[in-house]
Amino acid sequence: MARLPFSFGFTFSPSSGHCRLTVQFPGSGRESKKSIDAEKCNIPESETMKGMKGMMPSQSSVKYANEDGYYELEEENEGLLRRGIVEGCHGIDGIADKFQCMSIHKRDAAKRGEDISFQKKCLWKQEQKGRVARLEKQLRIRWELEELIEEQLNRFHAHYNLDMVPTRLKDVAQLLMPNWTPPDELISTAWLGDWRPSAILELVRSLPICSCSSSSSSSNSSRTEQLLSQLIYEIRIEEAIIDEEMAEIQSTCIFYLPFAPGNIQSGRAALASVQSEFKKIERVITKAQQLRFKALELVLKKVLNETDAAEFLVAFEGIQEAIHQFAANQRFQKGPVTVPVKSLGSS
Amino acid sequence: MLKAVGLFGRKKSGSSGGNRHFKDFYADWFNTLNTTLLPSLQNSMSESDSSLTHLSTQVETLHRHFQSYYDALDLAAANDVAQLLDPDWRNPLEKPFLFLGDLHPYLFTNLLRSFLNQNDSDDDEDYDNDSLTVQFADAQDRDRDQLEVLFDRPWHIATAWRSQSYDLMGKLEQVERGLRLMVPALVARARDAQAAFLEHVGRNWDYGSGLQKLAVAEAMAEQNEEMVGVFVDANRLRRSVLVEILGTTSVFQAALFLEGLAQFLVGFRDPELLAQFDLCKTPLGKQNRLAI
Numbered sequence: 123m124a125r126l127p128f129s130f131g132f133t134f135s136p137s138s139g140h141c142r143l144t145v146q147f148p149g150s151g152r153e154s155k156k157s158i159d160a161e162k163c164n165i166p167e168s169e170t171m172k173g174m175k176g177m178m179p180s181q182s183s184v185k186y187a188n189e190d191g192y193y194e195l196e197e198e199n200e201g202l203l204r205r206g207i208v209e210g211c212h213g214i215d216g217i218a219d220k221f222q223c224m225s226i227h228k229r230d231a232a233k234r235g236e237d238i239s240f241q242k243k244c245l246w247k248q249e250q251k252g253r254v255a256r257l258e259k260q261l262r263i264r265w266e267l268e269e270l271i272e273e274q275l276n277r278f279h280a281h282y283n284l285d286m287v288p289t290r291l292k293d294v295a296q297l298l299m300p301n302w303t304p305p306d307e308l309i310s311t312a313w314l315g316d317w318r319p320s321a322i323l324e325l326v327r328s329l330p331i332c333s334c335s336s337s338s339s340s341s342n343s344s345r346t347e348q349l350l351s352q353l354i355y356e357i358r359i360e361e362a363i364i365d366e367e368m369a370e371i372q373s374t375c376i377f378y379l380p381f382a383p384g385n386i387q388s389g390r391a392a393l394a395s396v397q398s399e400f401k402k403i404e405r406v407i408t409k410a411q412q413l414r415f416k417a418l419e420l421v422l423k424k425v426l427n428e429t430d431a432a433e434f435l436v437a438f439e440g441i442q443e444a445i446h447q448f449a450a451n452q453r454f455q456k457g458p459v460t461v462p463v464k465s466l467g468s469s
Numbered sequence: 470m471l472k473a474v475g476l477f478g479r480k481k482s483g484s485s486g487g488n489r490h491f492k493d494f495y496a497d498w499f500n501t502l503n504t505t506l507l508p509s510l511q512n513s514m515s516e517s518d519s520s521l522t523h524l525s526t527q528v529e530t531l532h533r534h535f536q537s538y539y540d541a542l543d544l545a546a547a548n549d550v551a552q553l554l555d556p557d558w559r560n561p562l563e564k565p566f567l568f569l570g571d572l573h574p575y576l577f578t579n580l581l582r583s584f585l586n587q588n589d590s591d592d593d594e595d596y597d598n599d600s601l602t603v604q605f606a607d608a609q610d611r612d613r614d615q616l617e618v619l620f621d622r623p624w625h626i627a628t629a630w631r632s633q634s635y636d637l638m639g640k641l642e643q644v645e646r647g648l649r650l651m652v653p654a655l656v657a658r659a660r661d662a663q664a665a666f667l668e669h670v671g672r673n674w675d676y677g678s679g680l681q682k683l684a685v686a687e688a689m690a691e692q693n694e695e696m697v698g699v700f701v702d703a704n705r706l707r708r709s710v711l712v713e714i715l716g717t718t719s720v721f722q723a724a725l726f727l728e729g730l731a732q733f734l735v736g737f738r739d740p741e742l743l744a745q746f747d748l749c750k751t752p753l754g755k756q757n758r759l760a761i
Contacts, residue, residue: 288751289750289751290751291561291746291750291751294565295561295562295565296561298564298565299564305549305551305554305555306551309551309554310663310666310667310688313660321664321667324668324671325667325670328667358660362656369568369573372573372575373568373573373574373575379733379736380736381733382736383584383725383729383733384586393746396742404751436676437674437676444682444685445689448686448689452689456548459545459548459549460489461548463487
């Protein structure tokens, strides 16, 4: 989950021409909010900007004194912000629960110096607070979205692995050719009774979502495209393996069913033979369900970001419904399938 | 829904318009197989004085009966291929064993193999023991029914597979090689037709207005057309496997092969077995299933 690991604020001191960027780390368990005063950083002005551009200390961790003794900052790759903290500050201000830092924009600020009033500073601060609040709100919405997607995925998992399981032998046929799915829907989307896993990925590829509508770069969209192609290729191989297993059962049942010429049986023995064939089919169905879920999980977790995943789920549902309605209507209008009488040779 | 169609007295619902419901056609076709053709073939096979010509006519009739079924499937495909691939006239015992609407083409070659292998295993056993009857000294209980049938059979039928030729084995292997290429191709075509359908549908999805009916109609028409091709080709495959097998086997072998095939189809509709089947629970528990 992509929550920011810290919150930040920005203050400006007209007298010194220093800006203060306040970074607040919510500690896990014990509080670990730190504060560094930029004014205590004894770095010449010219050096500060240079430092920002990458004069990193060679050591990977820098120690700061705080009330517990020492605070160790280890992560190097948090970007410019943290680098600034590490480079620009060599002292600690123990008063506040804030981790502050840095002299930036120092020259610009110094030039304007007296024009900037205290009110303006307050206004700026207020405005900044408002912006951050809006950002936070958006983030919260995003977290909610993540949760909803997770919930939906769990529902799919339960549906495929717990709801859609046969309890009686005749349910197996119902799962493979469900009554509730009109024939046209079944032939256009289904594989072993429900959505074909690779078809789910095909749908993602053709939908006007993922990076096309968002502002992400074209390199990002081509990366998604490449990933999708790769996944479709892999999922199709897994489908083919399951198809082979099913074909094996369908073509060797002539050896094992109790009315096969070499295996005529009656009574309990006959039913046991049927059961053993259906057991094989049930295994295949289970594998198919698992692959279906895997395809969905890949789409929602690996291929698409939260927004695109949510868009996809909306589209997936809408498209399923549209196809279902159309197919049901089609079935009603066409009536039962017929065959021309005249053309049939008598036998 | 079917009832509603009946109530409205749709034109297509009767056979008067020159068309018949495929479901009715299949019921008749099956009854003819079960009550007429199979018994008369079996009679011809049991009569020791039955003429070769008579048996050969029976075999020919039964073969034509199967071919006529595949012709009917092809003709009906133009009407609605989707229903043929999801046939509601098949029972829950049959449905899981259907591949593209009917028996898997491999099933025919496997049926032939089952006869050939049966003979092989007989050969391995005490072949010299009694050359006038089929060996059944080691028969287990489950084979009793079959042996009873064989008891009644004249020598030339009972030993039909003893005189197997290398031609037959060669032909079988050739047919199997062909199937190994063609079956996956059919499966891939069906899969690609679905991919094309969803590509079409996906492109036309709009977050504001949803999916337009026209787009679904177009995409489905395209997909149906491709599936008619796949289905007809699958039937062609089944038909030609039958032709190849029956063209290479002797009359006695062909009679046994078609008897086996017909009995197999009839077996799916055995009322006693179906009654037990309907009540039977699945062998896999939820625990086992999750462990797969």
